[in-house]
Amino acid sequence: MFGYFLTRLGMFVPTFLGVTLISFMFIRVLPGDPIIVMAGERGMTEERYQEMVEKLGFDKPVLQQYWDYLVGVLHGDLGESFVTKKPVWDEFFALFPATLELSLCAMIFAVALGLPAGVIAAVNRGKFFDRALMSSALVGYSMPIFWWALLLIIVFSGNLGWTPVSGRIDLLYYFPSVTGFMLIDSLLSGQPGAFGSAVRHLILPTIVLGTIPLAVIARQTRSAMLEVLGEDYIRTARAKGLAPARINGLHALRNALIPVITVIGLSVGTLLAGAILTETIFSWPGIGKWMVDSIFRRDYPVVQGGLLMIAVIVMLVNLLVDVLYGVINPKIRRR
Amino acid sequence: MAELSATPPKTEDRPSALREFWYYFSENRGAVFGLWVFSAFVLCAAFAPLLAPYDPTEQFRNHILQPPAWQEGGSWAFPLGTDPLGRDMLSRLIMGSRYSFFVGIVVVCVAVTGGVIVGLLSGFAPKWVDTMIMRVMDIILSFPSLLLALVLVAILGPSLTNAMIAIAIVFQPHYVRLTRASVLAERQKDYVTSARVAGAGKARLMFKTVLPNCLAPIIVQAALSFSTAILDAAALGFLGMGAQPPTPEWGTMLAEAREFILRAWWVVTFPGLAILVTVLAINLMGDGLRDALDPKLKRS
Numbered sequence: 150m151f152g153y154f155l156t157r158l159g160m161f162v163p164t165f166l167g168v169t170l171i172s173f174m175f176i177r178v179l180p181g182d183p184i185i186v187m188a189g190e191r192g193m194t195e196e197r198y199q200e201m202v203e204k205l206g207f208d209k210p211v212l213q214q215y216w217d218y219l220v221g222v223l224h225g226d227l228g229e230s231f232v233t234k235k236p237v238w239d240e241f242f243a244l245f246p247a248t249l250e251l252s253l254c255a256m257i258f259a260v261a262l263g264l265p266a267g268v269i270a271a272v273n274r275g276k277f278f279d280r281a282l283m284s285s286a287l288v289g290y291s292m293p294i295f296w297w298a299l300l301l302i303i304v305f306s307g308n309l310g311w312t313p314v315s316g317r318i319d320l321l322y323y324f325p326s327v328t329g330f331m332l333i334d335s336l337l338s339g340q341p342g343a344f345g346s347a348v349r350h351l352i353l354p355t356i357v358l359g360t361i362p363l364a365v366i367a368r369q370t371r372s373a374m375l376e377v378l379g380e381d382y383i384r385t386a387r388a389k390g391l392a393p394a395r396i397n398g399l400h401a402l403r404n405a406l407i408p409v410i411t412v413i414g415l416s417v418g419t420l421l422a423g424a425i426l427t428e429t430i431f432s433w434p435g436i437g438k439w440m441v442d443s444i445f446r447r448d449y450p451v452v453q454g455g456l457l458m459i460a461v462i463v464m465l466v467n468l469l470v471d472v473l474y475g476v477i478n479p480k481i482r483r484r
Numbered sequence: 485m486a487e488l489s490a491t492p493p494k495t496e497d498r499p500s501a502l503r504e505f506w507y508y509f510s511e512n513r514g515a516v517f518g519l520w521v522f523s524a525f526v527l528c529a530a531f532a533p534l535l536a537p538y539d540p541t542e543q544f545r546n547h548i549l550q551p552p553a554w555q556e557g558g559s560w561a562f563p564l565g566t567d568p569l570g571r572d573m574l575s576r577l578i579m580g581s582r583y584s585f586f587v588g589i590v591v592v593c594v595a596v597t598g599g600v601i602v603g604l605l606s607g608f609a610p611k612w613v614d615t616m617i618m619r620v621m622d623i624i625l626s627f628p629s630l631l632l633a634l635v636l637v638a639i640l641g642p643s644l645t646n647a648m649i650a651i652a653i654v655f656q657p658h659y660v661r662l663t664r665a666s667v668l669a670e671r672q673k674d675y676v677t678s679a680r681v682a683g684a685g686k687a688r689l690m691f692k693t694v695l696p697n698c699l700a701p702i703i704v705q706a707a708l709s710f711s712t713a714i715l716d717a718a719a720l721g722f723l724g725m726g727a728q729p730p731t732p733e734w735g736t737m738l739a740e741a742r743e744f745i746l747r748a749w750w751v752v753t754f755p756g757l758a759i760l761v762t763v764l765a766i767n768l769m770g771d772g773l774r775d776a777l778d779p780k781l782k783r784s
Contacts, residue, residue, distance in 0.1 A: 160622070167623035178639060284514075287771075291763040293715055295722045296738060296756025299745050307746040422628035426719055440631065441723060444638045456635055460626040467626075 153475050161468055165461070166219075172457040173218045176449050177211075227454030232446055237454035241436065246329025247317065248428070248435030252420045254351055255359035260413065263363045264402075267370020267409075271378065272397055282367065289364030294423055298357040298430045305353060312353050315432035319346045358427045362416045369412045373405035380404075407477055414470030418463045508776035515772020521765035528578060529585035536575035540732040544570040549748045565750040567741065573750065576732035577758050583733040584714045584762060587648055591713035592706050594652035599659020600702065604690045606660060607667030618664070621657035629654040630719060637725045644727040647720045654716075655709050662705055666698035700777040707770035711763040718759050734759050 184193070184201045193201070206214050221227070227237035270282040306314045313319070317331045324338035332351070335343035377383065378401055386396045424437035432438065436455060443451035510516055528535060544566060551558040552565040552573075564573040606617040624632070629651075636650035670676060671694065679693045720726035721735025729740055734755040741751035 160619075163619050164622045164626060167619060168626050171623065171627075175635065175639070287514075287767060288760070288764060291711065291715075291760060291767050293718055293735075293756055293759045293763070295719060295735075296752070296759065299738070299742065299752050299756065303745055303749055303752065418628040422630035425628075425630055425634065426722070429723065441634070444634060445724075452635060452638065456627065456631065459628065459631060463628065464626045 154472060157468060157471050157475075161464065164464060168457060168460045168464070169219055169222055170215070172453050172460075173215050175453050175456065222457065227457065228450035230443075230451050231448045232443075232451075237451050240439070240451065241455060241458050243329075244435050244439050247331070247433060248421075248424050248437060250330045250332065251351070251354055251358060251427070251433060251435060252417075252424060254355040255420060255423075256362065256413065256416075258355050258359035259362035259366050259416075263366030264370050264409070266363075266367040268374055268397060268402060270367070270371045271374035272393075274375065279371075283371065286364040286367040289360050290368070292360055292364075294357050294360060295426045295430060297360060298353070298427060301353050301356065302430075312349050313346075317347065317350050317434065318343065319350075322346060354427050354431045354433055357430075358420065358423045361419060361423065362413075365412060365416065365419075366409060370405060370409050373408045374401055377401045377405045407474075410477075411470060411474060414466060414473075417466040421459055421463065505776050509772045512772040512775055514768045515775070518765040518768025518770075518772065521761065522769055525581055525762050525765065526585065529581040532578050532582050536572075536578040538572040538575045540571065540576045540579040541730050542571065542575075544572070546570070549744070549751070551748070552750050564754055565748070567737070567751050568744055568748075571730075573754055576737060577734070577754055580732045580734045580737065580755065580758065581762075583644065583727060583731065584717070584759070587644070587651075587717040588710040588713050588766075590648050591652045591655065591717075592710050594648075595655035595709060596659055596702065596706055598652070599656045600663050600695070602656070603660040603663025604667060604695065606664045607671065607694075608686065608690055614664075617660065621660050624654070624657045627654075630716060633716060633720060634723065634725055637720060642725045642728060644717070644721075644731065644733065647717050647726040648713075650720075651713050651716050655713070658705060658709070659702065662701055663698060666701060667694055670694045670697050703777055704770060704774045707766060707773050711766035711770070714759065714766075715763055 184198060184205070184207070202208050206217055209217070225238050227241070229236055230240060233240065266282050266286070270279040273279045302314055305312045318335065322335065322338070322340055322343040324334060324340065324343070327334050327337055331347045332344065335347040374397075378397075383396060383401060386400050391400075421437070424433075424435060425441060426437070427433065428435045428437035429441050436459065440452065440455045440459075442448075443455065509519075544562075547562060547566045548570040549568055550562055550566045550570075553560045553563045555565075558565060562572050562574070564577065566572055567576070602617060606614045609617070627635075633647070633650040633654050636653065637646050640646035640649065676689065676693055679689060684693060717726055718733070718735030718738070721733045722739045724739060727733035727736045729736055737755040738752065741748075741755070745752045
C-alpha cells in the first residue's frame with residue numbers, strides 16, 4: 150500500500166512542476182509587454198518602468214525567473230493583483246469558501262438525486278421509469294448550463310418571485326465572516342431570517358451547477374448497478390429469499406458504489422469549470438467569477454495564480470481519489 | 485452530408501460490415517432519432533443562406549423585440565420574433581447552425597488528428613518518451629477544460645477561431661490517452677508480431693496494421709467531443725470570449741440577450757434550445773455509435 154502511495158506521489162511531483170511551468174509561462178507569452186499593460190492608459194515614466202522590471206525580475210535569466218517563481222509559489226507567494234494590490238494568495242483564500250460552499254451543495258444535490266435515480270432505473274430496467282429517468286439524464290448531460298441558469302431565473306425569480314437573482318445573502322443582513330460559509334455564518338450570527346436568505350440565494354446556483362454531475366452520477370450508478378445485479382452473489386441472495394429492497398439497497402448498491410465514487414471524485418474539475426459559468430451568471434463572489442473578471446480586467450497575476458491554484462486543487466483531489474481507490478480496491482494497488 | 489454521417493468511411497468498401505453496423509445502430513431508437521435531428525441540423529447549416537428568410541444582421545427598426553408569431557403582438561413575418569436590435573431570430577438561429585457545425589467539425593478534426601498521432605507515437609516510442617508524453621497530457625488534464633480554454637483565448641485574443649484552437653488543444657489529451665491505451669493492447673497481439681516479422685516498418689505498423697483496429701473507441705469519442713465542442717464554444721461565446729457580436733453564434737446571441745431575460749423570453753429561450761437540441765441529438769447518436777462499434781463497452 151505504501152509503495153502504491155509513493156508511486157502515485159511520484160507522478161504528482163512532475164505534474165505539479167509542469168503546471169507551475171505553464172502558469173509561469175502564461176504571463177510571458179502574452180502579446181505585448183505586461184508592464185505596459187499593467188500601467189494601463191496612464192502610461193509610465195522610464196524610471197518607474199525600470200523599477201517594475203526589477204521588481205518583477207524580468208531582467209534576470211529565464212531559468213532564474215522560473216526558479217524564483219517556484220520558490221515563491223511553494224512559500225505561498227503568487228504575486229500581487231494589479232488592480233487591488235493585494236496578494237493573490239490572500240484573495241484566493243478569501244473567495245474560495247464561497248466556491249467550496251456552492252460546489253459542496255451542488256455535489257450533495259447531485260448525489261442525493263442521482264444515486265436513487267440510477268438505482269431505480271437499474272431495478273426497473275427497460276420499463277417506463279428507466280426510460281424516463283435515463284432520457285432526463287441525457288437531457289441534463291447535454292444541457293448548456295448557462296442557458297439553464299437563465300431559464301430558471303426567468304421562471305423562479307422573474308415569474309414566481311421565489312428566489313433572488315444574484316449574490317449570497319440579502320443586503321439587509323450584515324455579520325462578520327467566521328468560516329466563510331454563508332450557511333454557517335448566518336446561523337452563527339443569530340439574526341432572524343439570515344439563514345433563510347442564504348438558503349434562498351443558494352438554491353438556483355446549486356441546481357444549475359449540480360445538473361451535469363447529477364446526470365453523470367445517475368447514468369454511472371445505473372450501469373454499475375446493472376453490472377452488479379448480474380453477479381452470482383445477487384442470485385444467491387435472491388435464492389435465499391431476501392427481500393428485494395435489501396438485495397438492491399445493501400448487497401448491490403454497496404458494490405456498485407465503487408465506480409460511482411470515482412466519478413464523484415473526478416467531477417471536481419467539471420464543478421470548477423461549471424463554477425465559472427454559474428458564478429458569473431448569479432454574481433456569486435467565488436473563484437470562478439474572480440477568474441473571469443480578472444481575465445477581462447487583464448489582471449494577469451490573478452489569472453496566473455488562480456489558474457495554478459485551481460489546477461493544484463484538481464490534482465490533489467485526483468490524488469486523494471486514487472489513493473482512496475487503492476484502499477478500497479486492493480487489485481489497483483498491485484498493478 | 486447526411487449520408488456521410490450515416491456511413492463511417494472506414495466501412496465503405498465492406499457492405500456486410502456496414503449492414504452489421506446499421507443493424508446494431510438502428511436497434512437503438514434514440515440513436516436513429518438523433519441521427520435524423522443531426523441530419524436536419526447539417527442540412528440547415530449547409531443551406532442556411534437559402535433557408536433564412538432575412539439577412540441575419542439586417543435590423544428592422546420598427547420591429548424591435550417583437551414576440552413570436554403565436555403570441556399577442558407577433559406576426560408571421562418574424563415567426564420566432566426579433567431581438568433587441570430588430571433582427572429576425574429565425575434567420576439568426578439558422579445561420580448560427582453554421583458556426584456550431586463548423587466549430588464541431590474543426591475541433592474534432594484537429595483534436596483527433598493530433599491526438600491519434602501523438603497517441604500512436606506514445607504507444608510505439610521508447611518508455612521514456614511515452615512517460616514524458618503522458619506526463620504532459622496529465623498536466624493539461626489538471627486544468628478544468630473550460631478554464632484552460634478561457635485562459636488560452638485570453639492570450640490569443642477573443643474570436644471564434646481562437647476559441648476553436650483553444651478547445652481543440654484542451655480536447656487533445658483524451659484522444660492521446662485513448663489511442664495509446666488501444667495501441668498498447670493491440671501491440672501484444674499475434675497479427676502485429678507477424679507483420680513485424682514479415683518486415684513491416686514502424687510507420688506501416690503504426691498506421692496500417694494497428695491504427696485501423698483502434699478506431700472504434702476513437703470514433704465514439706469523436707462523436708461525443710463534437711457535442712462538447714459545441715457546448716464549450718457556446719460557453720466561451722456566452723462569456724464574451726468566443727465569436728464576437730454581431731456574429732449569430734448561439735452562445736454569443738445568449739450573451740447579448742441576457743439583460744432582456746425578464747422582458748423578452750424568446751431572445752433567451754430559442755438560442756439555448758437550439759444548442760440543447762443539437763447537443764442532445766449528437767449525444768443520442770454517440771450512444772448508438774458506441775453500442776454498434778464497441779461491443780466491449782456495456783450495452784446500457
